[in-house]
Amino acid sequence: MAHAAPVVLDSGAVSPPSVEAPLVLEHPHPSIGIDNRKLLMWAFLASDCMFFGTLIATYMVYKNRSLDGPLPREIFDVPYTSVSAFVLLLSSLTMVLALASIQRGEERKMRIWLSTTALLGCVFLGGQFYEFTTFYKDGLTLSRNLFGSTFFTLTGFHGTHVAIGVFWLLSLVTHSLRGRLHQEHSLFVEIAGLYWHFVDIVWILIFTLVYLIPD
Amino acid sequence: MAVVTAPIEHGGMVVAPPTIVAPAYRGLWSWFTTVDHKRIGILYGVSAGTFFVIGGIEALVIRLQLWVPNNTLVTAETFNSLFTMHALTMIFLAIMPLSAAFFNFIIPLQIGARDVAFPRLNAFSYWAFILGGILLNVSFLLGGAPDAGWFAYANLTSRQFSPGPGLDFYILGLQVLGVASLAAALNFFVTILNMRAPGLSFMRMPIFCWMSLITMVLLLLAFPSITVGLILLMFDRFFDTNFYSVAHGGDPVLWQHLFWVFGHPEVYILILPGMGVISEVIPVFSRKPLFGYAVMVYSGIAIAMLSFGVWAHHMFAVGLGPLADAVFASTTMLIAVPTGVKIFNWIGTMWRGSVSFKTPMLFAVGFIAMFIIGGVTGIMHASPPADLIQTDTYFIVAHIHYVLIGGSMMALFAGIYYWFPKMSGRMLNETLGQWNFWTFFIFFNVTFMPMHWTGLLGMPRRVYTYGPELGVTGLNQVSTIGAMGLGFSVLIFVVNLFLSLRSGEPAPDDPWDGATLEWSIPSPPPAYNFARIPMVHSRDAWWAMKHPERMHLDPIEVTPLAGGPAHPTERPHEVVATEVAAAPPIIHMPSPSYFPLLAAAGLGLMAVGLLLADAVGPGVIPIFAITGLIVLFGSIYGWSFEAA
Numbered sequence: 001m002a003h004a005a006p007v008v009l010d011s012g013a014v015s016p017p018s019v020e021a022p023l024v025l026e027h028p029h030p031s032i033g034i035d036n037r038k039l040l041m042w043a044f045l046a047s048d049c050m051f052f053g054t055l056i057a058t059y060m061v062y063k064n065r066s067l068d069g070p071l072p073r074e075i076f077d078v079p080y081t082s083v084s085a086f087v088l089l090l091s092s093l094t095m096v097l098a099l100a101s102i103q104r105g106e107e108r109k110m111r112i113w114l115s116t117t118a119l120l121g122c123v124f125l126g127g128q129f130y131e132f133t134t135f136y137k138d139g140l141t142l143s144r145n146l147f148g149s150t151f152f153t154l155t156g157f158h159g160t161h162v163a164i165g166v167f168w169l170l171s172l173v174t175h176s177l178r179g180r181l182h183q184e185h186s187l188f189v190e191i192a193g194l195y196w197h198f199v200d201i202v203w204i205l206i207f208t209l210v211y212l213i214p215d
Numbered sequence: 216m217a218v219v220t221a222p223i224e225h226g227g228m229v230v231a232p233p234t235i236v237a238p239a240y241r242g243l244w245s246w247f248t249t250v251d252h253k254r255i256g257i258l259y260g261v262s263a264g265t266f267f268v269i270g271g272i273e274a275l276v277i278r279l280q281l282w283v284p285n286n287t288l289v290t291a292e293t294f295n296s297l298f299t300m301h302a303l304t305m306i307f308l309a310i311m312p313l314s315a316a317f318f319n320f321i322i323p324l325q326i327g328a329r330d331v332a333f334p335r336l337n338a339f340s341y342w343a344f345i346l347g348g349i350l351l352n353v354s355f356l357l358g359g360a361p362d363a364g365w366f367a368y369a370n371l372t373s374r375q376f377s378p379g380p381g382l383d384f385y386i387l388g389l390q391v392l393g394v395a396s397l398a399a400a401l402n403f404f405v406t407i408l409n410m411r412a413p414g415l416s417f418m419r420m421p422i423f424c425w426m427s428l429i430t431m432v433l434l435l436l437a438f439p440s441i442t443v444g445l446i447l448l449m450f451d452r453f454f455d456t457n458f459y460s461v462a463h464g465g466d467p468v469l470w471q472h473l474f475w476v477f478g479h480p481e482v483y484i485l486i487l488p489g490m491g492v493i494s495e496v497i498p499v500f501s502r503k504p505l506f507g508y509a510v511m512v513y514s515g516i517a518i519a520m521l522s523f524g525v526w527a528h529h530m531f532a533v534g535l536g537p538l539a540d541a542v543f544a545s546t547t548m549l550i551a552v553p554t555g556v557k558i559f560n561w562i563g564t565m566w567r568g569s570v571s572f573k574t575p576m577l578f579a580v581g582f583i584a585m586f587i588i589g590g591v592t593g594i595m596h597a598s599p600p601a602d603l604i605q606t607d608t609y610f611i612v613a614h615i616h617y618v619l620i621g622g623s624m625m626a627l628f629a630g631i632y633y634w635f636p637k638m639s640g641r642m643l644n645e646t647l648g649q650w651n652f653w654t655f656f657i658f659f660n661v662t663f664m665p666m667h668w669t670g671l672l673g674m675p676r677r678v679y680t681y682g683p684e685l686g687v688t689g690l691n692q693v694s695t696i697g698a699m700g701l702g703f704s705v706l707i708f709v710v711n712l713f714l715s716l717r718s719g720e721p722a723p724d725d726p727w728d729g730a731t732l733e734w735s736i737p738s739p740p741p742a743y744n745f746a747r748i749p750m751v752h753s754r755d756a757w758w759a760m761k762h763p764e765r766m767h768l769d770p771i772e773v774t775p776l777a778g779g780p781a782h783p784t785e786r787p788h789e790v791v792a793t794e795v796a797a798a799p800p801i802i803h804m805p806s807p808s809y810f811p812l813l814a815a816a817g818l819g820l821m822a823v824g825l826l827l828a829d830a831v832g833p834g835v836i837p838i839f840a841i842t843g844l845i846v847l848f849g850s851i852y853g854w855s856f857e858a859a
Binding site: 046058 | 447
């Protein structure tokens, strides 16, 4: 076989030949045609599905099993939460527009849409913060009853996901402002978008199962 | 950076060498910053071996305590910690990371890649694993180890019934290990799917890669369940929630569901890599291709799918009702079908082969025999009426050790003997290897075979002593003698390891006349693995390259490649070599990074905050959590933008 013994040389002893030649020995991945980083995000989201699935299942199992109040129907303000759910859904639209912009090379537009998405995410988080404080004033705490424990755990972890997403979007905006995010890097926006849409979809489930079917 | 050049000999003359830019490894620090999958594999192997010895010593103390009835060698409390830590150590810190050592070292070599898809994430997995191992074990020194069993059933785990810090270490240790496993699973899932050499289609993949891929899917989908279970437990213990508290309407059985929805797939996470290893070893030492390759793959997938539908067979004694019991009994028995298919295929591979019983093969055949015994007792307690008699007795202890030692560990030993030459460049001593196997095999059975009777005679597991009237003293003494023998056998292995590393026979590139691509490169492999990425035209790619003339006799999945050589038997490297002559290429390997280690330290900070909460007050939790998060995400951010 023709694998010859490689010669190891000390640092700097030999300068590599000119690098104009195409990298014919470079590994020809990805084998299944999806970029590694994108595939990683898909696999992570599959795992995250199980994570939220388990949290939602826990909520459903403990539904109507609280020994004392406050109970969901006493404190939920469905119209209020509908507005904040709508805001989060709207942010999926602006995320799509951000990706479309960078794919067309319109970096300024992308920054506007990304910032709008982050802003909508912040509005949602602000709404959640207000909701949590209201519930707290009504006597619902993490340890008050099973409803409080399951509700705050489930929506709290969702909120944490949204917050991470907001930081991510803002870091993309920063990179773009520094001139490091161009049309050929649209994949980075796409991957952040995958995550963002997933977080939105989870909220649709939570909103339906927790708020709209309260008993 | 060192510049490594590998000249290519082609037709007697040296043609344009590829220039390989690879990190120069020097000193101890280079091990802390390495991102090379082979070095990380070695780190995993050495760490897992160390934890295996620690877990083994715990087992020996347990066996000494059970030497005579009413023994007082250790207290009941210490005994509880010992069996809890023995299980946690062996499962999470020995078998899983030993499999990870092979994932790391072998998978990229078998699929013809230069590294894994995410080298820094890979290093992060390792350091997070080490952190988790430290968190679990340091508990011995800091106020008491976990003592509620590895399954930690609620509500024994509440602050009220377990006031000490042991279960806090349990929660945090397992959460950190979960992060390590998730990161590794994501990495190898992408690596196996995306980094395959040209032509290496799914049905040409070495079976070890297939079983690893299935294991990754199990890790990704099973771990979230215990993550949530542990979060709820953590909230119960730290923030006064009532998830598992009956007094507040909570249900302790919820923990059992969350734990076993993870716990049963975990069993296959432990055994599938081992099955992959022996599916590599048996064909090579039988001089035959694997019998029923496709069915082996499908059986592995079937086992993985079924493994999500059987968890409640761990909970028959809870009283879930006849319907649930019947359903879970049926699905459990169903798993025996694909498992049986695999066993017949291994036997079919050996059938009429020219079998050579070198040490790897001995361990592989030992696996089949022991795994059949463990599997058969498994089917016995798949039946709820039988299980109600056997559950929580030594019969179950015998069963799990037949599948986890006789199964997983023997397969991993086979893997060590098989791949050690590739990893180290030295052969393991064959005589000591034979001694290692036969002492291991005999003393394993001496230890665990009597436990079937100990259990059926009624000795409960996890109880620190027993009375003489139970009539199991003799059986227990046989088990203890066997356990000492097992310790002796592991000692032989350790001696063999050190002797062979110092003065073992130098390993040739292809010592077993193997069939897969890792044997096509030098032992140990250079930093860049493959000077030229191989082209794959059939299953058993390296065998086809060595024996192109034979492949047409048995055309397994041989198809011409689009854009590749028209004839499948054409030697691929020559094709590439001519390309090389036209354009001298450059191979760039990722450079070392301290960010993965730093990221794991960030995780550690978050854990320390929770552990300090008891002593200092709950105020430290957010401080440490936020600092830890900043360090963790800052490091990931840092490595994302580091120069490759």
